[in-house]
Amino acid sequence: MSLAASTAAVHYRIDPTQTHAHLYRVTLTVAVPAAQQELSLPVWIPGSYLVREFSKNLQSLQAQQGGAPVPLQQLDKHRWRAQCTAGTPLVLSYEVAAYDTSVRTAWLDATRGFFNGTSLCLRVHGQEDAPHTLEVACPPALAGWSLATGLEPVAVAPSGFGLYRARNYDELVDCPVEMGPFWSAQFTACGVTHQLVVAGAAPSLDGERLLRDVQRICEEAIRFWHGAQQPPFTRYVFLLNVVHDGYGGLEHGNSTALICGRRDLPRVGDAATPEGYTTLLGLISHEYFHTWNVKRLRPAEFARYDYTRENYTELLWFFEGFTSYYDDLLLRRAGLVDHATYLRLLTKNINQMLQTPGRQVQSVAQASFDAWVKYYRQDENTPNSTVSYYTKGALVGLCLDLALRREGRTTLDDVMRALWQRTGGGPMAEADLLAVLQELSGRDWSGEIGQWAHGTAELPLAELLAAHGIRLQ
Structure with missing residues (x-):
């Protein structure tokens, strides 16, 4: 057990060593469990409205207290009960297969790692509002890798690996994690630090242009909502994964996970604005606008997410549709399109x-x-x-x-x-x-x-x- 596990109410340690097997090793320590403690893995991720059954990727689940095995009873497709004693630290270990390159689940191989907490982090029933910590180990085999996330750092190496904390389970699973030898840079928009991470970037990437254009989008959006006042977050992280051919994004409270095709990125020495780059900027604008419209201003039905089933609302036309109206409009206002x-x-x-x-x-x-x-x-x-x-x-x-x-x-x-x-x-x-x-x-x-x-x-x-x-x- 790590030192952090003894101080946090709910602590997760993520070990990404098994890159060639696409397996994350997870150790979950519950400092003060309930008797017959229940745990579950979400069936969906907020922002992507489909039951995806993340538990299908979970395997080898075991539990112990004081070094002695604790029986586990599976209650349904995504829920378990540990037949444990109340008050004594409960330690669970399991593996999660990570084969999905999308922004919604988890991926791990020898060149890159990515995960959402909804795919890796079992929810401890009754302790969702307690402080949570997440520790990501960096084995010697991953030397040269860095880590980026919107979580608050506690004890973190210059590479980004280490210990992070969240106020509760909702915040924990709302901060995806990107790992690998990625390109990264920062800019300031209306006084707020923004980090832009690009995984899979070619040497021809015009990083200065990308930073400059994303900065203009962010400043336009912040001024739209707040004028000269500060936004409701103190830092923001863009996690962009570059693939041969792909497109998509998923919004989070102070970050977003994005996918684009390699041809859509600006190249050094190319002054033109290809259609694919305009599409990428529109995607960035869309997901950033969601920071306000759906992550904070959101349907009443989403006041508290229910991770066990569908969460219905008739208002996606407003939250997704109006965001789609403003994504290109803000590009025009920022002077990025004519x-x-x-x-x-x-x-x-x-x-x-x-x-x-x-x-x-x-x-x-x-x-x-x-x-x-x-x-x-x-x-x-x-x-x-x-x-x-x-x-x-x-x-x-x-x-x-x-x-x-x-x-x-x-x-x-x-x-x-x-x-x-x-x-x-x-x-x-x-x-x-x-x-x-x-x-x-x-x-x-x-x-x-x-x-x-x-x-x-x-x-x-x-x-x-x-x-x-x-x-x-």
Whole structure:
């Protein structure tokens, strides 16, 4: 048992030695367990609305107290009971297979390691709100590796390996960990230190340009939400994994995990802005905007995550959709794309929705609720029966913004900031959105929200764009 294990209420030690077997070794020490202590591994990760059954990768689970074996009873697919004595430190050990290169689970081989706490860290029932610590060992075989995470360091080597702490289980599993011989640099945005980590970067990476552009995105987003005030975090970490061909991201409270294709990165000596790089900047903008819109300002149903089952909400059209509206818009405001490029991006979204017959079958609120069984489980009938809460949600945001601006009393920017103030940057319901809209505009918007978000009629895109001097063909 490590020294840290004797002082933390819940302590995890991660050993990434078995790189060629893709196995993490985990030792969990519960300082003061309950009698018949229950433990479980989450079945999903917040931000990705699909039950992924992370326990399928857990193996060789054992428990002991004072060096003596403790019987373990498996209660269901992801839950166990240790038949232990209350008050005596309980030590559990197990392995987790890490074969997933996505941002959602865990990966380990001889060149790179990555994990989310939802994949590796058993939840100790009844102690979720106690302080948690995470210790990541760096064996001699991994000399030359570094570690990056949004967790608060306690006793950490210059390489980043060592001991970190979290206020509770939610914070622990909300901070992914990147390991390997990655490229890393820092910048400051509105007084906050940001770290940008790029795993798999080629020598041709134009790191200065990437840093400069990401800094402009971050400053634009912070000013959007807070003006000259400080954001609700003191540091932020971008974890970007570069692969041959890939795209995706997952938001966290003070970090994000991202994947992009190698060709999408800026190269030294190349002054052009290829479409893939613009797409990458849009992804970075999207995930960073989520730092406010879904990680803090979030559906009331997500006030406290239930890691054991689906967490339903009809508001993903707002949290994912409106974030999709602002991701490209903030690129334009930051001067990273011009008017023509922005309108092309907008046209692409409009065409994508109009090419989806399912928009006349399913409302975007229904699509939000059905994400667990439809969005992440697409098949041949998906375009005919569903609509994307990302794409249509973004266009609902566009319609609302254009309609508010046409009436001249307020904008969607003002609405988003007022929602933040109204909820204290916390859980919200659709009723809060309607209340803020009425307060700022002087009229009721339930009719529009009902038609656009809860109905299947076509959005008035052409009419609203024309009112602002833009013809839609």
